[in-house]
Amino acid sequence: MSLEPQHQVHKAVMTSGHALKIPELKILQSDGTPYPGATLPDIDQELALKIYDTAVFTRVLDERMLAAQRQGRISFYMTCIGEEAAVVGSAAALGQDDMIMAQYREQAALRYRGFTTEQFMNQMFSNVKDLGKGRQMPIHYGSNELNYMTVSSPLGTQIPQAAGYAYGQKRAGKEAVTLCYFGEGAASEGDFHAGLNMAAVLNCPAIFFCRNNGYAISTPTSEQFAGDGIAPRGVGYGINTIRVDGNDMLAVLAATQQARAIAVAENKPVLIEAMSYRLGAHSSSDDPSGYRSREEEAKWREHDPVLRFKLWLLAQGWWSEQQDEALYDQYRKEVLAAVKVAETLPKPAYDTLVTDVYDIVPEHLEKQLQETRDHMARYPDHYPADSGKEA
Numbered sequence: 001m002s003l004e005p006q007h008q009v010h011k012a013v014m015t016s017g018h019a020l021k022i023p024e025l026k027i028l029q030s031d032g033t034p035y036p037g038a039t040l041p042d043i044d045q046e047l048a049l050k051i052y053d054t055a056v057f058t059r060v061l062d063e064r065m066l067a068a069q070r071q072g073r074i075s076f077y078m079t080c081i082g083e084e085a086a087v088v089g090s091a092a093a094l095g096q097d098d099m100i101m102a103q104y105r106e107q108a109a110l111r112y113r114g115f116t117t118e119q120f121m122n123q124m125f126s127n128v129k130d131l132g133k134g135r136q137m138p139i140h141y142g143s144n145e146l147n148y149m150t151v152s153s154p155l156g157t158q159i160p161q162a163a164g165y166a167y168g169q170k171r172a173g174k175e176a177v178t179l180c181y182f183g184e185g186a187a188s189e190g191d192f193h194a195g196l197n198m199a200a201v202l203n204c205p206a207i208f209f210c211r212n213n214g215y216a217i218s219t220p221t222s223e224q225f226a227g228d229g230i231a232p233r234g235v236g237y238g239i240n241t242i243r244v245d246g247n248d249m250l251a252v253l254a255a256t257q258q259a260r261a262i263a264v265a266e267n268k269p270v271l272i273e274a275m276s277y278r279l280g281a282h283s284s285s286d287d288p289s290g291y292r293s294r295e296e297e298a299k300w301r302e303h304d305p306v307l308r309f310k311l312w313l314l315a316q317g318w319w320s321e322q323q324d325e326a327l328y329d330q331y332r333k334e335v336l337a338a339v340k341v342a343e344t345l346p347k348p349a350y351d352t353l354v355t356d357v358y359d360i361v362p363e364h365l366e367k368q369l370q371e372t373r374d375h376m377a378r379y380p381d382h383y384p385a386d387s388g389k390e391a
């Protein structure tokens, strides 16, 4: 399309009114039936049930661990409630060799990869079996074995890292991608822009997956940006972009399968914006009643992503209400039993505080560790009896 040169400034100004709203891929309606004419993604019964199993586990984990936080058993928690389709649907489109770089609300992707209930608990209770040796806040998971980069609290750091990691995968000739999760709030960080531009210019096989859940803690999207969400920013950087209904498991799966195919075949990044809603509080330290209405929450509850997918499974004849009840029951028992074991295990040894960071522990850290040991010896009552001892 060629445009006539404009000779009047007011005609040359591009206003937001000129921009088309980017459409949203949808496959399942809220009652679980596909929209007429919708093309389903590549999915069979086994995959569908693994996806559902992961979503149910995550619901149960979130419910139980938020309660555990309220009881003072763990210090902090964040739920994924309302966003299970965005997270599980995307993780299910990946291969085990693909790298996942999460923000913090994506425990369902880690579970999909095979993180065990016991491993979740060991991390949250910072016990001796925690893969991170108790050096992170609860929910900051990481697993080398499962290609899941350790979560870090500062927002957006994983975005340029994902571009770089994907660049490395390409250079190594691996047919693998890096999927990077972040919220629409984190997309306000400079790292978002640096990461996307780098991936676009260097042709990195990265999938940037934005969970647009409406809020960055108490800041609604209307106070975060004035444009049409995050998707147009991908177009701005020359990146293939898909906007998808983030409460629609099949649409998210389809979008991410497509994104992965593009990333691997063309060595190009893809941006996905999943439109969803955070049904729970931001974290165990937040109370959403101060910044949003119950009516708004109730409206979104009608679009429950787990229920929508379940209705589709029932209609396929792949699932029953009896199986459903049994699965929730099984996971409630499993999570409670794992809590009881994990909370009784001792804490990691203090010496591990300074290991794994440097090849050789520097003198100043050795000194600080010795001071800690001396303090423990002088004031044993200040430390729990089992602290600092390997099991």
Ligand SMILES: Cc1ncc(C[n+]2csc(CCOP(=O)(O)OP(=O)(O)O)c2C)c(N)n1
Residues within 6 Å of the ligand: 105, 153, 154, 155, 182, 183, 184, 185, 186, 187, 211, 213, 215, 216, 217, 278, 282
């Ligand atoms: C650099 C930085 N600034 C601020 C914070 C505090 N903070 C933690 S989470 C959060 C909101 C993030 O919102 P979003 O990216 O939309 O993700 P969501 O929590 O909604 O899933 C903020 C501001 C932080 N962790 N790091």
